[in-house]
Amino acid sequence: MKKQNIEDIFSSMENFSSVPPPELWSQIEEKLDKPKKKKRAILWWSAAACLLLGLMLPTVLHFSSDAGIKTIDNSSKNNNVVLDEKNTDLNDSKTRSIEENNIQKDTIINEIKSAENAVALGNSSEKETKNISDPSKINQNQKTTVSSINTKNKSNKEGVLNGKSNLEVNKPNQAVAEKSFAPNNENGFNTASKAETLNSEKRNSNQAVAGKSLVPNNENTFNSPSKFQIPNTEKVKANQAVAEKSVVPNKINTFNSGSKNQFSNIENAKVNQAVAEKSVVPNKTNSFNSGSKNQFSNIENAKINQAVAEKSAVTNKTNTFNSGSKNQFSNIENAKTNQAVAEKSAVTNKTNTFNSGSKNQFSNIENAKANQAVAEKSVVPNKTNSINSGSENQTPSSIFEDKLNLKNENNLASNPFNSALNKDQKTNTAAKGFKNEIITNERAIADNQKSTSKFGDALSKQDSVQLAELQNLEKGIVTVTPETKKEKEDKAIAKNEKWAVEVFAGVANSENYKNDKTLGNVNDSKQSNSYGVKTKYKINKKWAVSSGVKFNELGQSIANVSYMRTTNAFLTSSDYFNQNATVATSHITNNANYIFVPTNTIMALKSDNLETGKLDQNLRYLEVPLEVSYSIFNKNKTNISLNTGGFVGKLISNDMALNGSSIGENVNANDYVYGSLLSTTVQYRIYKKTNVFVEPAMNYYINPLSEQSFNQFQWGLNFGLNVSF
């Protein structure tokens, strides 16, 4: 017998295999099918919700007429007051400040917040009554400080420091700005900036939160619509900057425009978190760092720097440097963890020269333990891209650790100039391994540091010269990847088919599901026809809204109706009604020659003049529907969608016929009707953009008649032609 150690004994187990019980496969199969079922369930629930909404909407419209309008009036009055105040501010002062949180305080929540807030106005003109430079004052009111400066004055370009400057040993500092709207013509420095925390020392936490800001400007020169700048902070435990849903449509941006969450010169910070979500920056001209987010510079000894940017779209005409960039870390020393996550960004530009659409750039990082850069789903369709366009996750001279699931799309491989210009830059191209080995290259690119640093404390002359050189070098270089072309084509197709016109006609059947009776006889169903035109607007792949005009007929027929002809009777109709007030409700036609008698009063009348016949009633409407469609199936040429919505109808024809001959109009018919509708459209593409469709539908009329029961449900089957363009 051979001597062997434990590992040898168990080596035979290395490739140990055992056939799993057969029922496991069927269970797996079952579970693989499950998500679809779930989806179906969601669909049914959404359909049910749509139906409910569709039914409720007209009801609400119908019943809540006066009261609702009154409430709206009140709130709009309040708003007017606030806006008026603001307008006077705009007109009177040359150099002025706008208080945020006061602009749209139409909700109770905002009002409460503004009550708690100490709103500091940084006013550089003579009016210094509300000065914020007194730190003790701020400490007293340290709960929340909201400040922002908007300068209309050209000369005021040196900038006005915002609240919270030169503060020492403070507890939490929070700056909250919500729903701000600052429309200006010109901005000089730090305009519309929010939540700046300067020169603070030994803080426990600095939090800056801004939500939903819209800053449409004509010109911005420096740090315009920037948010959350926390420079020169020392020994800060936690710096958090959160910006959500910001829209910055500008004409000209020169530096750091649309930037968010900038941390600079921070020492010994424990946690720096910067989160920016859903930002849209459509500009005409951007020259530097436009649309950038989450920039960390000169941070020393920081433990954790996290930068998360999600769903940003940057549509520009001209971008020269670092446009649409996200999550830039530079000059960070001794940082333990730097995480940069950027998701779903689309950068559609006409001209981009350098680092456009770039994400997650790490530069000049020393002694960092772990730098993680994750970028997902980025689309960079540009006309002209010269260098590093669509680049992601650049980590020069740093320790870089890759995780599984790290995706790099739109790689740098297509860019031959990258390696030439950034020789020492290590680009992360493939990250398929379970763990990539650590790459260390300390201080190897001392010369290159300057040129690759994405931003410094300020845009130095040297930087601008280099920038200009780079721009000159890159002019005329066109690299359009096949992917971007495809993207464009797809977009073009999608764009081309946003609208559709539908012509349709069909049959409809009015039904009585509540067993309603008229004159004691049950209302029978009646067939009619309908036709119309609709336009449809596709919001996205799944959703669409449509509206149009439709002629529809709602009808009912009642058999065995008892009636009297007043021409035959010796009584006139007026005499009859005077004597029999109880049956007066049977007066349903405007024709005085006929009197309809309810079955329960026939015996009471004992008249010999009673006749029976069939009464047909038709109400023709011109309807304007408003529908929402959700596409549940779209493959090859077939498309199936669920539609729901409401409609308003105007009565255009009102006809009553007794035994086939017209006897006039129904006096109870409402001129305007409301209703809801639910339908399914099965559409098939027959030629290019032409489709045929079949549409089973259900309509519900809320109020066809005011004092008489009438068929309210209507089934319909429409056939039609749909042309999209």
Next chain:
Amino acid sequence: MKDDLEKYIRQCMQNEREGQLKIYQLFSPVLYGICLKYMKNEDDAKDVFQEAFIVVFQKINQFKFEGSFEGWMKRIFINKLIEALNKKKKESFFLDVFDPDTDFIEEQELDIPPIEQEKLLEYIRDLPDQYRTVFNLYVFEKMKHKEIAELLKISEGTSKSNLNRAKRILQKRILSIKNFKTA
């Protein structure tokens, strides 16, 4: 064979049942074997096996045909197994601290006849969760202590200690049968 495998994988990517079944038939014995080695309880092994296979089919689009498909699947399985074990860890899992005095006892070479796989599997599964996981990862997945430590979020020393203790327990078990037989 390789072309066939690629075909099946592509079928799986299209969510075709035929390809999924083929992949299952090809790899389920090995993967089920792994599950049995990691989980003490057969029911737990079945649960993780199912769950991990579903993940394989759901994420198969992420497989880029670089490297071994089996290796890729194994990684998913091992991650799932560790996840399941972590969920169960109430029994002071991974608390051991490396003690060089007791843990670095010279490993004995054993003089024993071959043991059946079923027995060996039983011995492995009888190990405490913590020791078993480290033993499996080190001996069968050929992972280094550093990697194991990262994966299990324990220290390298703990990993070494766990492996040692696992070996000692196994050694004891094997010696006990040997003695039983010889006695």
